[in-house]
Amino acid sequence: MQVNDNKEFQPLIVAFCCNWCSYAGADLSGTNRLNYPTNVKIIRVPCSCRVNPMFILRAFQKGADGVILCGCHPGDCHYTSGNYFTRRRMTLLFSMLDFLGIERDRTRVEWVSAAEGAKFAATMNEFTEAVKKLGPNRRLEDLRCRKQ
Amino acid sequence: MLRISADKIYELLGAASAAQTVYIPSEREDGEAEFKKYESGMKLTNRLNTLRSAKDFFFPQTEDLVEFKVDGKNIEISDVRKESEDFIIFGVRPCDARSFTILDKVYLVEPVDSFYKNRRDHGTVVTMACSRPAETCFCQTFGIDPTAPEGDCSVWNDGSYYYFKSNTDKGQKFIDSVTSLLEESDTAELDKSIEKTKEVMKKLPLANLSTENFGGDKLNEYFSSDKWAELSESCLGCGTCTFVCPTCQCYDIKDFNTGHGIKRYRCWDSCMYSDFTKMAHGNPRLTQLERFRQRFMHKLVYFPANNNGEFGCVGCGRCLSKCPISMNIVKVMKALEVK
């Protein structure tokens, strides 16, 4: 969480992007100068299926307010089937977080191809707004990590 | 002896809690008892004892030791020790009361554990004599009289009255703080109730369990006993026994990266764990057999060897009811004794 001068809540968003589609899509939105908030910080992974639920929980623990995972569209995975596994894993993980009463809008999976720079920027804008509405992550934070 | 009518006990707790925090054993939804901060309206539990022992007050499961603030290449070390506030634990059972004596022998000898001492200095232990011991109780084995509890102040309940007797200055201070609510009386009724309890104690299934065959001089005999393999074979290696035990005192020190620094904290450890006392080469206790043996050898042999014959167990019976596979110190003692 960052707080800027006018004290509006600025969520910290961690975005895991697969190298082949979504990271390239993010690059494309840069190339096309499509804005999205600085709140979003991207971590490059080879495939969305590399993202372990541990990483997502870790992000929340250390202060993230929202975590989004982006990968190739189903059927377009560079590794043929990686995102299919991602989809099942994340569906179940998100469902569990929801079951524990963690706000469901803090997590999301989005398929963004290398050609969808505009979709990437739009998704990030939208997701940041959604998390902003929720306010700071309090239900899945580690108090020890909260900034004084 | 000073006493108060049973219906006024909450008045007394209320008065005491005005001056300092008072913790009482109280029931939660699932029927188990735990020590909770006393607030008006709370009730004392009818359960014999709390699920977790009272050691948490002096030796909590986790405790920060020191903090390192990291800013770039600069590291600043800060002491996180704070002087504890005074508090009262009301209703500690005689077994748990004895556990403090055992923990003291570990933490108050040189080098004194300042975290433990700080809490111990500020805590007043008000014990409660037992009147309905359970089948899992075997405190008598370790020379504890559940009708004559230790602690700063001892309390008895005969059903109609609570009787108070101070054993230390802290105990006396507690009685003084509520003295206006107490009345002087004889102990005839109480003595009758104690007699009844003593009768029950004789009938307890574990009444005849003895420490006669245990102690520091049994090291070689028991360490190499062939019973351990059979006793430990179904042990799951979990830490339940350790964590509900009032006398287990081992901890691990760990660092946690908060993102803006490191918190160094200690937390309970269990000799049942595969990574207990793990060193560069691994765990010196290679299999569950050795880990299992360690726990019981510690309580029945090593501890008395180092502490003038005092055993590292108070017979509270928590491990008897909580072990997932019902293996426990009583079964171990009985098995080892058989020649």
Next chain:
Amino acid sequence: MQRIGVFVCHCGTNIAATVDVKTVAETLGKEPGVVISQDYQYMCSESGQNLVKDAIKEHNLTGIVICSCSPRMHENTFRKAAAAAGLNPYLVEIANIREQCSWIHKEIATATEKAVILGRAAIAKVHLNAPLTAGESPVVKKALVIGGGIAGIQTALDIAEAGFDVDIVEKNPTIGGKMAQIDKTFPTLDCAACILTPKMVEASQNERITIRSFSEVTDVKGFVGNFTVKIKKKARYVDETKCTGCGLCTEKCPMKKVPNEFNMGLDNRSAVYIPFAQAVPKVATIDPNYCMMLKTGKCGVCSKVCSVGAINYKQQDEIIEEKYGAIIVATGFNPISLDKYDEFAYGQSPDVVTSLELERLMNAAGPNGGTLLRPSDKTHPHTIVFVQCVGSRCDDSKGKPYCSKICCMYTAKHAMLIREKYPDTEVYVFYIDVRTPGKNFDEFYRRAVEQYNVHYIKGMVGKVTPKSDGKIDVQASDLLANEQLHINADMVVLAAAIEPDKTARPLATMLTTQMDTNDFFTEAHPKLRPVESATAGIFLSGACQGPKDIPETVAQASAAAAKAIGLLCKNSITCNPCVAHSNELMCNGCSSCEKVCPYGAITYIDKEFRMPDRTTKVRRVASVNPAVCQGCGACTVACPSGAMDLNGFSNSQIMAEVDAICK
């Protein structure tokens, strides 16, 4: 202790205009482990690279972070620069502060703050980078082509031409495949046999090509460059080395009532047979299901007449094991079974035939010697109805959802040939759409309509009913005229959908390659890698990958050959070092990782472990073949114990990035 160098690129004003690069360099210079932090106009320029190289040498750096454009742009540039300066190339990390920072943000303060965070994440990661060395794996300079149709033959010829040994495994007694059964080819109308059989002969005569006919692949082990394949050579009861293909046995064989599969069962062959005159190898095969000698032990005529003593009734199936560097799948297609299409009366009337059956009926080497006659009464048909899309483009469970692609063209060909040879025959074609993309294809179709007056009717055939007079009533709708039609036909030809050969599915499992829901092999990338499977070293040739006509098949066959040659001409393959690896001490051997691996890179071995208590224990543990693993990381998450990790993107590296970002 790490000694990390940070290099912040201005990218002219691309970065520097919105990110305060000096501040970024200065702030990151204070991070633990960073010993030098610099900014420069263009890091990717030669002088920029020299700056990096000099710093590596001067400060004895253990890792470098470049804050610049996307790693997809210049990661390789800086890896090479690092390597040139003696630093392992995998100790380089890129913080993307252009595409993912300066180009999308406008405010200098926040963009700079973000650039610092991205830099920190890269530093945190590089702290944990390990030097990686790309492994090498030798290549067996020999290819296996599975399937001996035109696709397989072309691939084999091209590979042999390039100087590599190649084996063709064909499950039938002869190579040639479907093309050998075809009469003429569109759009040129040249005879299929005339262009195919020389290629078959060429294949058989090429000393680099070994044709393993009447054989099947039964097991595939290994990985790219180093496959071990078991091939079952089925017993043909004829010694191939002795048989001269004289055909005397087939003439003398008393058992003549065997449906001739080459002629689609439209006539019969003998129990010992040579599929067709130009078969390669031209060797007889005894069909054990019909041979009296093999069934009852009484006969032996063929053995008696064979002058070279090639007949061997005791021959057994034989398993051959061979090593290959590359495998090309060319298993081809078959028309679907029309059992479920009662409405078209296939199976009810012999005069309702499939298009492939029509090919044989019209072929000079076919059952009628090339004269088109009705199978029922051997009379000349005067009205022929063609039904398109039988089982293609179907959304029900009976057919296939895809377009079989070749039917429009071969139907135009059939219609045209019939009209050419028998101008008195009326030809009707019922179609949904006519699809003719391809060189000279539409012109060809238009000739059929305009020059040959074939009646093309847009509409579906509802019901085909054989009548007692031997005619066939075809009830159909004409969608353009919006009317119902009844055509009194002599013959009906169904353009049956094509589907992958049934042997493809088990083969895909052996090869650990992917298939789509229709059992076509999935290419590694639908546009950019259309002839490779996702499994390294396995290539796709022809219709096994999707419906194709002959020119496309041949094109893909040559393309697959080119890819295979590219692999075979290497002595060894450099492997991507960012692959998964299993910590054997933690591995449970539970097989979860293997199940999610798209490449079959994970196998299990029983390994003996020395336990701390000096006993030994044998445990099943996963073993990743680094030559096959492509580094997706699916296994790392499937692994419950965390034994499986990925080089270059390890659990600890990614978590360090998360930590740095969330600081």
Next chain:
Amino acid sequence: MQEAMINKAKQLLADGTVSRVIGWKRGEFAYDITPAVFETAEELEKDFVFDDFTSANVSKYLVKESKKEGKVLVFLKPCDTYSLNQLTKEHRVDRDNIYVVGIPGGPKLDIEKIKAKGITGITSVKNDNFTLKIETLYGEETMPFYEAVLDKCASCKSKKHVTYDELIGEDGDTLESNRFDMVEQLENMTSQERYDFWRSELSKCIRCNACRNVCPACTCENCVFDNPASGIDNKAPADSFEENMFHIIRAFHVAGRCTDCGECSRVCPQHIPLHLLNRKFIKDINSLYGEYQAGADTTSRAPLTDYTADDCEASIVHERGVE
């Protein structure tokens, strides 16, 4: 039943079919039964017990025992056979080295439920036509049998043995159980209510690892929570996050592998309904990817190592239920 089991075990020991027997051993009281390995007829005669308290699922011991010399006899209740199948499927046991005798399942009793009634000083517990007669130091108490039944037995999913070499008694069938009722109840709460529910439950966790260590699906050579290299190791619930983290990952790691044997909740000293987390995954898997019962066989692909091209998107979580 106990007699029949002892006799069967003695016979199989005597004829050399097996060299060891895994079963349950009598304790000090009426209820404190320990899983044990018996090697002789004498040991069986003396200590083998099978009664209303022999609830422990002993299948996990086979990980170790099936790799020793000689065949091991194990008595498995229907629910335990699912665990064994799952272990077989994951190559964690050597099934050829195990002789399974299927025995009837529960319902078994939960001593904690009896104690929660305030009954103490228990010296014996007898089932008299579904009324429990409980002898105590303070007199006899009674309570209805079904009020003392273990939660896991109260929502039994199957009376069928999915793997065995021999059966004592009749085999049953899978049951229509109400096991997802509580999950559904929670799903219908608001997000805040669910949060409060789980906070009050999980905050009780003392991280004793009993749930993990008893779990037949948790047989990792080295658990991520014990492994400093994993980055998430810990020994204590040092923060509410750690409590959540531990239980989410624990449940996730057994998702699609958990047979719903219910041992985690049975052994939790703090009575945290941990099985609800596992059941949530099971319920989700069943509804999203088709009915799947882990351990029902040894060959089918687990839901998390499988997929179809038209699986639902993760956004389904946002679209259903109560926020």
